[in-house]
Structure formats: C-alpha cells, structure tokens
Amino acid sequence: MMRLTINRSLDPKNMFALWRVPAPFKPITRKGMGQRMGGGKGAIDHYVTPVKAGRLIVEMGGRCEFKEVQGFLDQVAHKLPFPAKAVSRETLEKMRKDQExxxxxxxxxxxxxxxxxxxxxxxRKVLSPYDLAQKGRYWGKFYMPERV
Structure with missing residues (x-):
C-alpha cells in the first residue's frame, strides 16, 4: 500500500526513495475460523514490522522539492495505522528546537x-530501565512527546 502509492507518484528519473524500516519480520499468528480453544498456537497468518514513535519511515531524495512530494507523502501518512506526517529537514529541526x-x-x-x-x-521499584532512559515519554504503547 505504501510502496504502491509512492511508486505511482515517484518520477524514477529524478527521484528515489530510501526505506528506513526493515522488511516485515515479526510473525502474527491466527487460529482458523471455528477452532476450539486450546491446541497450541495458531499458524502464521502474516508478518509485520513494529515501528516506534518518532521514527523516519521513508526518505525521499533526488531532484525534487518538498512541495512536490508532500502531497503523496501525506496520502501515505493518512493510510498508515498510526499517527504519521510528512516532514522536511527544516520541520525536523523546528520540532527538535520546540522540544528543547x-x-x-x-x-x-x-x-x-x-x-x-x-x-x-x-x-524506582516500579520503573523499568526503559522508563528511565526514555524519561517517561512512553505510557504503555502510547508516545507522549509533549511530556517534559
């Protein structure tokens, strides 16, 4: 879905896309329809890639301006199952400065x-080392970037 949208809109003579996430590697299992409970784990249904908050997914490059690619990157971000947005280098710098x-x-x-x-x-007895490293910005699977 992401790949198809980007490849349709991409001009291969002037632009390229770098995928910043690995290929799907995590198996998701499902039991067949009408199966009774028990009997072990179900068969592998499909594979997914876990993506953490704040991660770059696709990087566009070549002879193009951000305004040219922003349209279809916004389409891709809207289709993703988590909050995402198209950002430029200037936008990333602005986000970092705002956080600081x-x-x-x-x-x-x-x-x-x-x-x-x-x-x-x-x-400290209920905090994990991960909580200390991330300074409490994660609450379960939810990311709260505005937390200081």
Whole structure:
C-alpha cells in the first residue's frame, strides 16, 4: 500500500526513495475460523514490522522539492495505522528546537526525571530501565512527546 502509492507518484528519473524500516519480520499468528480453544498456537497468518514513535519511515531524495512530494507523502501518512506526517529537514529541526525550548522553559518543578532520580515515594521499584532512559515519554504503547 505504501510502496504502491509512492511508486505511482515517484518520477524514477529524478527521484528515489530510501526505506528506513526493515522488511516485515515479526510473525502474527491466527487460529482458523471455528477452532476450539486450546491446541497450541495458531499458524502464521502474516508478518509485520513494529515501528516506534518518532521514527523516519521513508526518505525521499533526488531532484525534487518538498512541495512536490508532500502531497503523496501525506496520502501515505493518512493510510498508515498510526499517527504519521510528512516532514522536511527544516520541520525536523523546528520540532527538535520546540522540544528543547519546552524543556528549558518548563515552570513545573515536578518533572519525571527529578522524581525518578530522587526516588520520590519509592517510584524506582516500579520503573523499568526503559522508563528511565526514555524519561517517561512512553505510557504503555502510547508516545507522549509533549511530556517534559
């Protein structure tokens, strides 16, 4: 679906696309229709690629402007099963600067990092190393980029 939309709109003489995610490798299993419970795990139905939040999926290059490719990249982003958007290099820089500005101008003294490092209310016993590395920006499978 993504590949077809991009390849239809892509001008192969002037543009190219780099896929920044690996090929599908994670098997998803399903049991057949009408199967009773038990009997072990079902057969492999299809393969998927897990994609983390904030990751580049496709990079476009060549002799093209962002305005030329933004239309069909927005179509691809709309078709994906998670929130996505087409970004340029300038947009990425702006997003990084906004995040840094949010961290510097934060008026709330109770940040996740301060609470975790000071072990307030014994929170370290329920936090994983992943929580400490990501500074609490993930809540289960949900990504909260505005959290400081």
């Amino acid at each position: 500005e949010r961290e510097q101008n934060n008026q709330n003294p109770w940040t996740f990092e301060r609470i975790a490092t000071a072990n307030m209310l014994g929170i």
